[in-house]
Amino acid sequence: MKNWSLARQFFVGQLVFVLALTSTISWVLYLDAEDNTFDAASQRMLAVATTFADDPYVLESVESSDPTGRLQPYAVEVMDDLGVDFVTIMDTDRTRYTHRNPGEIGGKYIGSIDQALAGDPHVEVFTGTLGPSVRAIVPVFTEDDLVTALVAAGVTVDTVSIARNAQLPLVWLIAAGALTAGTLVSLVLSRHLRRATLGLGTEQLSRMFVFYDSVLHSVRDGLVLTDLRGKLVLYNDQAAALLNLPPSAPGDPKPASGVGLSPSVEELLMSGRRAVDEIHVTDDRVLVVNQEPAVPASGTKPLGTVTTIRDHTELETLSDEVQTMRTLTEALRAQTHEHANRLHTIVSLIELDRRGEALEFATRDLQQSQQLTDEVVAAIDEPFITALLVGKAAQANERGLHLVIDVAGTVETSGMDSRDLVTIIGNLLDNAFDAAASSSERSVTLAVYTEGEAEETIVIEVSDSGPGLSDAQLGNVFTLGSSSKGAAGTRGLGLALVRQAVHRLGGTIRVTNDGGALFTVRLPAVPRADHPQTANRSGEGELPRD
The missing domain is CATH 3.30.565.10 (Histidine kinase-like ATPase, C-terminal domain)
Structure with a gap:
């Protein structure tokens, strides 16, 4: 992997990140869908149980001599119409008056009823005769606000899971869309990075930078890199000495027009034109300058110019x-x-x-x-x-x-x-x-x-x-x-x-x-011991012209 190009490393890293992010988002959406489904089921069962508890017919039936005979048909009809798995109406001692399975009528209700006996509706997930279910237990009050019976309405967990699973295609669709978009974006960025780095890897780029930086500062000729806007992107120590420039600061390009260059050298760097062994005379040096455009191997438009400068003052x-x-x-x-x-x-x-x-x-x-x-x-x-x-x-x-x-x-x-x-x-x-x-x-x-x-x-x-x-x-x-x-x-x-x-x-x-x-x-008559090396280079001031 260390020999992979920087573009490939970036693509694989982005792809792993997108997969991890998509998996996390999918899991979060799944849990959210599950919570929403159970919350919806709980609210629905609470509404059904409350409706039964507030029905005068139910109050009248539980106080009659045959509660089961009057309530069982009614409960079965409502269960079928509303798609509820069970509606159990019971006495305060848990004795069932109704049940989905008639054989369970008269038996004891399995579940929590303490809150309902205290007059408060209660929702829970509990395993009863039909298996794990989401249920709501609501008290039935007499006219004197006494709890005379209880109503439990519920759906099994399997039924809730079916409703939850109905939302999973949307979750998978969102996950697939995020994965596809992330992969495409990573691919586009990877191709751009491949072009920018010429397909080189991190170690290759690191070695190249070290070697090129060493060469840049060890050559005896001045070397200046200029971008298309005429800014000095980089120059070595020899170029700084020959052109009387301040030390080069990487990442801080300076415009060639504002650093005190001689007019002819400034014009050459700003123009970006080719130059072969051109002689340029500054106030204190005679320079031989060559300049070529910096064109990538792909043959696209130039990125700037590379200028070499030789000092011919002594010659x-x-x-x-x-x-x-x-x-x-x-x-x-x-x-x-x-x-x-x-x-x-x-x-x-x-x-x-x-x-x-x-x-x-x-x-x-x-x-x-x-x-x-x-x-x-x-x-x-x-x-x-x-x-x-x-x-x-x-x-x-x-x-x-x-x-x-x-x-x-x-x-x-x-x-x-x-x-x-x-x-x-x-x-x-x-x-x-x-x-x-x-x-x-x-x-x-x-x-x-x-x-x-x-x-x-x-x-x-x-x-x-x-x-x-x-x-x-x-x-x-x-x-x-x-x-x-x-x-x-x-x-x-x-x-x-x-x-x-x-x-x-x-x-x-x-x-x-x-x-x-x-x-x-x-x-x-007595020449200056130290005349400034960066005097006016335009021929004016120090060298006035009419």
Whole structure:
């Protein structure tokens, strides 16, 4: 029985319960029918005996010289008409005047008469000459209220049993109906339970729960179970850590829209759509998300979705570092290419014996390059940023763009992660180069300065001469997959990573249209030691947008 499915155990248990309940109800109905039959018989016999006792003819007959001769025919006629087994009229000393069996006339009445002699009617079940019977004994009073005779009327127990048994078909019908209805209901519930439990037994379900719960909390990937209404039914510890959720409480589903998820993750969980290796960027993590509907083996409609989440933050950090190195390499390559062209020009001038012009050209080029380097080095104490800006200047020159770098005063970046600064400036300049390349002016401006009385805020502004951003782009330009160039997915990850880097440094970023696009980043000169990991994820507030 322990290997039975939960549905079968439920059905058998319900069936046993219904049988026990039906048997109990049937027995109660049987006893009730028996009591009602005996009560009805007692009341009927009392009425017959009382009728005889109150009849003046009976009083007159018992006081006559031949009571039996006058009363026996009368009693027999009434017994036959009313279906009464016996009507015995007797003297106060128990001597019978009448009886169903004439041979018993003159004999002594067998039964209790003390209450009747005292003037009170009495009903009892007693075994007399005809066997066990239900009888009523009633006194016959004279005009002076003296008991002069007694009347006993009764029916045998067998006759009462026949009347009781006549009610048994109704009892059996009720019992059969209750048994049939209970069996059908149990069968329907059993089938529903079989579908709900996939035909598994209690021990199987218990083991499965233990195993699945262990797996749920031991896997390194985040796992989220969502119902059709977009509520978080269950999630493991890793998912709580990756999505900054409170610990999961079984039986207390939370709506995905009210727990502080990033907009893209919230939209995915609420939609219930399929997702394969989608990248979602939160304020502090880069997540790879897969989502599939949870469909039972029976193939019915989905019960919800199963979402797995992998943390690619470290991998993306390494990729970002590689991209940073690639950016610096490309910038240096452009600078090397430009310097090679200038060196060839100088060599050619020397070969043409135009040494003065060669010296002048080299001096002017050296002054321009050194001026930019000196300005950046003097203003920014981060060598990676200096190398990036010098390289970007060469890259802009190679692409035919006019890059203006305006670094005002001294910008203190110590304590800031240089990788985050390279991510912010590099991605914003790349976007600006792409936007300015399609304009007639082909210019990009980078301004870095400090503001505030104590110069506690570093401001980075990147503007271009491009077409600017549409209203829709202004609203979601920092969302993964969005692009300031208008081609979704080409720069969406870069801008999302910029937003993430700004958040890590405790700053804000906003974008407006000022001829072209203008990105403004504000960073605290001394970054926060502990910035909240659950900051505003919509791009507003912490990362305001116009």
